[in-house]
Amino acid sequence: MPTAVRMPALSPTMTHGRIARWRKSVGEKVASGDVIAEIETDKATMELEAADDGVFGRVVVPEGTNDVPVNEIIALLLNDGEGKEALDKAPPKGPAPEPKPVKAPPAQKPVPIKEPTKPKAQSTEPAAAGAMVTQTVREALRDAMAEEMRRDPDVFLMGEEVAQYEGAYKVSQGLLAEFGPRRVVDTPITEYGFAGVGVGAAYAGLKPIVEFMTFNFAMQAMDHIVNSAAKTLYMSGGQMPVPIVFRGPNGPAARVAAQHSQDFAAWYASVPGLKVISPYTAADAKGLLKAAIRDPNPVVFLENELLYGRSFEVPTGDYVIPIGKARIAREGRHVTIVAHSLSVAHSLAAADELAKDGIEAEVIDLRTLRPLDLDTILASVRKTNRIVSVEEGWPTAGLGAEIAALVVQHAFDDLDAPPTRVTGQDVPLPYAANLEKLALPKPEHVVAAAKAVLYR
């Protein structure tokens, strides 16, 4: 039987096309790959190639015909040894029969949105291995990196001013002296480029820690964080893990104005394939950075410049905290306050204030923003029936919006008041001291929000 030549789809969206010209005529020999026609769509003129060898037998749709549907038979090729009479045994005109499905197509039920799953890691806080020491967040981060670099020769640190300068914020103090320039690598000021170098090194199996002087500058590197790091395991069908940590200070510092003062938590937390951590205490900074470095996935680790110098009690020894677990920073039964990073400090200060009025606030330090520890949030809301979220980021499509949506969806009947957000104002951060103050969340805003959901 002659071979049918069908109207091809030449672009992702083509449904109809015009036969502009036949390039072969009846009786001519045709080899696979020969151009046999020119097809026009509204966008392009394309060449149609023969998929088979044979002799051009018949034009079914003549030159100049418009609106020929895709898959319609447009010509017939005679196979070797076939005579013209075979043309009449050609397959019927019209679209090709539906290809046999190889597998029954799945029912087109909408796939439900999967909630952040419970982390598989141990759910209890590790017991402090040894004694406690008082440390700044800065020192805790440094110790976390040093300990992991001692433990695993594939771990290295790269970024601007991380080596000789010992960190723009002195987080990598002493690392060059201990590990040398092979493992503590100063880069040029070239965020997009060196983020790509880090991801490529992770493709090859190393475990880079890429420091951004601040996450404001990582905006140039976001392509590699999202496109090259977060998506690669999926796009490779599970072949290519990307074990890398991107870390540095995030969020507003002090008086550095709009371009140096942005909280990117919600941006990164929206990306599947990333884990996102934003600690408050030095102990969490240490335990979670160690976990991040050991994690086989890309982790965005958001620090805060204003917290670097604050001191906390930190367990000594190999202290690793599971990613994906929130921490109850203060227990209470009247209202739940969820926060991360510096906002935890504001929330704890607010809780002290609220206590003076007899209000017992429960403060949850999220610590990990992706995957979000929804269980801990919901358990608290079921107890307090009220929730306030606190973040320095902008309100629109922020973390607070996500938390409110999840709480409404999962604990609607437990709520006695609408979930309420305390956020940075919806403006670029101003420089003027008085305006800057107005733009950022403060404990009094948290107090006011907590009282509002308590109708007090």
Next chain:
Amino acid sequence: MRSSMVTKTTKSTKPNGGSGGAQHSRDELLRYYRDMLLIRRFEEKAGQLYGMGLIGGFCHLYIGQEAVVVGMQAAITPDDMVITSYRDHGHMLATGMDPKGVMAELTGRTGGYSRGKGGSMHMFSREKNFFGGHGIVGTPASLGLGLAFAQRYRDTSNVVLAYFGDGAANQGQVAESFNMAQLWKLPILFIIENNQYAMGTSVARSSAQTQLSKRGESFGIPGRQVDGMDVLTVKSAADDAVAHARSEGPMILEMMTYRYRGHSMSDPAKYRTREEVDKVKTERDPIDNVRDRLLKAGVDESELKTIDREIKDRVTGAAEFAQQSPEPDPSELYTDILVDA
């Protein structure tokens, strides 16, 4: 060695001619013929499957550029690493990836290298040291540099071939990568496949310096323009460049090549004339070139026909596999997002 390379750059304003009278064995030529033909036939088949609606989305064919990747691959070892952008099917086949797995990825089936979740532009093979397949223009330069960084870190003697196009050469991260590559003297070759058009924009309309091999000059990276339509010229340039990368550091090879097809499957083809395309096809086709050499060297036409048939069968087999392999199970939607820690 580096200084001699630099001299070559400054002198060479035209593509390198010929292969310097080097002797090439019949077996070597036959291997190039076979490898290039496999890519050509594979890509033609991919174009046909696209026309039948079996391949979706973007599909960038490598037809016309086969000599570049085949000549480069012949100069490296299996331990060396390869990374490229989205016109990547030829690179995969040249590294020895199975045409069945590549074609099944194009049709989005479980038998594909990414089990159907990556598609034409996103395939990887750790086994063959092929690191993608990247859809964002310019990224292979910095990602490839990371692979090279890891070779230095682990003190291996491996080199990295990072391929990208003439259009990508204008991306900022490419310049950033040149800088770090030479600063750290990393073992990488930046292979600019100059097929003259970035989608529909010619090099002359996009680039202040149209000799892309010179793009490394201000970083001190030697560059060389090479006739990318002649596999023997490519191989000979690759031998020098790979040796340079292993011992000295980065180098740029600007491969003067040409794609016969559109940028992707939907291409208005209004930015160049049919005559221009036909002229390259008839005068500079990389496969015809090797075929002529083989015939002149006394290889029997029937032997070539046997190879043609073999390749056709392999590609037909790949296309059949790619249609029979099942679509991913719906449960695959939520797998491979994270590695279990």
